[in-house]
Amino acid sequence: MLSRLAEHLYWHGRYLERAEGLARLVNVNAHLNLDLPGKLAPGWEPLVRITGNPELFQQLYSSDGDERQVTRFLIGDKSNPGSIHSTLSLARDNMRAARDLLPREVWEQMNKLYLEITEQVSGNLSKRRRHEALNQLILGSQQIAGTLMGTMSQDYAYDFILIGRYLERADVTTRILDVRADDLLTDEVEGLRPFESIQWMSVLKSLTGYQMYRRHVRLRVTGPDVLKFLLRDRLFPRSVVFCLKAVESVISGLPGDDDRALRSTTGLMRHLNEARMIGLKGQPLSEFIDGVQIEIAEIGAHIGQIWFQAGSDRR
């Protein structure tokens, strides 16, 4: 398989999952703000930091970031390369470049999803319409994944979509935990404690994980248990370890004897499984998550070097 096409499919997988992740991230923050009493609510500024481009936000909006501005920046703003609009557009462009390898329906679904969502989010969104658009995006992304699973031969082309999707999903889950970790910095503030359980429920729900958590963990919702569930549950498809296992299983079937990507994936799973979750909160949790994100980025870099850059030393 041509490296160029493999790379396009990998990035398609990543960008579509990233768009879905952004939708989930905005949703979880909206829920947190609704659940917490006014003065304790986290506001919207943390999202700008967690998604990684506060400088651009300052440049475009020159403000601290209220709900309207932050959601505009993260959802419909074309001048933010990390917005849902830009990310969906990249997911579509990458799929188009490799569309001859995919079932025709999938390309049509991707195209339709892009056109529908970008149209809905182009103007100012009311909260209700925003929620609808984000849910539609989440479902549309799931539909594409499902159609691929049900109609595409599970060849290398499929493998690279999977790798992109699962690696990005692991990253998204850590970023959603980041929202909560950031908020936990103020954990000692008087009056927040009664709401702790509710906050963690919001996190689970944003990852469609509440029901699964209740079935498999059977405990009341507490910070350390949710952390354990989202970082290293072996069965829940959005837990970081589950995603890494999926990546590991796919890349071990790819050609080549360069095992750097495989080793870094296994290494990260070991770190996650060995980490102590009890008492992990606030600043240490935030630092721990940063470390996980760096290791995920390393896996991505290795994948690029091994499978996408054949012959780059020659020319």
Next chain:
Amino acid sequence: MDLNDYKVKGFYDELVTQTGRPRAAARSVWKYLKELDAGELAERKAACEVAALVAGITFRVYFEDAGVDRAMPFDLIPRVIPKKEWDDIQIGLEQRVRALNMFIDDLYNDQNIINDGVVPADLIAGSVNFREQCRGFSPPLGIWAHICGSDLVRDGKGKVYVLEDNLRIPSGVSYMLENRQVMKRVFPELFENTRIQPVDEYASQLFDTLASLSPRPVEYPSVVVLTPGVFNSAYFEHAYLAQQMGVELVEGRDLVVDDDDHQVYMRTIAGLKPVDVIYRRVDDEFLDPEAFRSDSLLGVPGLMRAWRAGTVALANAPGAGVADDKVVYAWVPEIIRYYLNEEPKLANVPTYKCSEPEDREYVLAHLDELVVKPANESGGYGMLIGPHSTKKEQAEFAELIRQDPRNYIAQPTLALSTCPTFVNDEVGPRHVDLRPFVLSGRQTYITTGGLTRVAMKAGSLVVNSSQGGGSKDTWIVDTESARGSR
């Protein structure tokens, strides 16, 4: 379908004689179409359109944001040629392409045809498609134009002429293949009752032709199709042929040439994989920024080096276009006689060479009757159609010809043949041409028929798809062999 009113208006018609009766090879399709009522006909037409869209017979036109597919007009009435007549045409095409390949090989090497005074030396000096980079080289088998598409037309008497030869990157064969698929789906009954020669062999013949060029003597050489990319108007055909041959469709950036052994490789997830044969659909000038345009992003740096080192075959060979020049065209009868010592079996359209003083004076005096063509334009651009032109346009062309006589030829306007065509719920005569494809490798293969292009506008002689032309399925029908023997 009401075919009784179909009138042949002073042209040779492909399906019907001057008295309005169907020609022998077209009898069964004529009868069948006649018996369809308006409803059945509309149904067939709609089915054709749907089948064509589903099959993806489309030009891809990309706008800034949304990709849209525009269907190429497809006419459901086939163009029919008797097998016996086709057999003669095939022999003529084979002869012509063989001579053209010998001519190209000679031009880049000893230039005997010029030294012997058969064609003038400025024939090359003035050709924009002559590539200095190819001098002193001869590709394997001495073949330069492995895939040739020659356009054939008929005059008012039904005689077949070659109108032009496309030796660079002729396109359209995918429409020929898809048109047949659509017809078989929509008119299965007709295929049961008529001996129509199949066309489906093309992709495997193309693969065999390409594979026969491989410098490495292996059973399954690595063949690729090189496309400029998704934004090219013929991208559909590139993807289609790659898929039908089961080979990789690559872009320039997928290939790399090793600086030491000049081997071409493609970048794959399993590392670098050697490439033996490249069916390139990228123009000469964009093929290799080292050898041609240095600003080309479509090409592969070092590809010409590799080709000249003999590690890779390019089809068609760079520089093959020198023989696709319309001025060279005028000399083809002499070229055939010179190399093969045979008389041409397929006629050239009578052609005036503006580079020859006598011809030039005639052309300048008869601009209102002639079609004047520049040497190196394709797609029907930059032409003067005398009878439909104004005095002002004629004066402009007279000036152009005087400034650069080498660049112009002129031909009498041909009364192109017509074929019944279904347009706006009516059947009327429309002008057609025919583009067969000739494959030359270790063996020669000629498509059964080819792509019939049709001018959808009444009276129009312009069949080019870029100017609104459509296409038809082309049937080579065997009327002589006994029924039921297939």
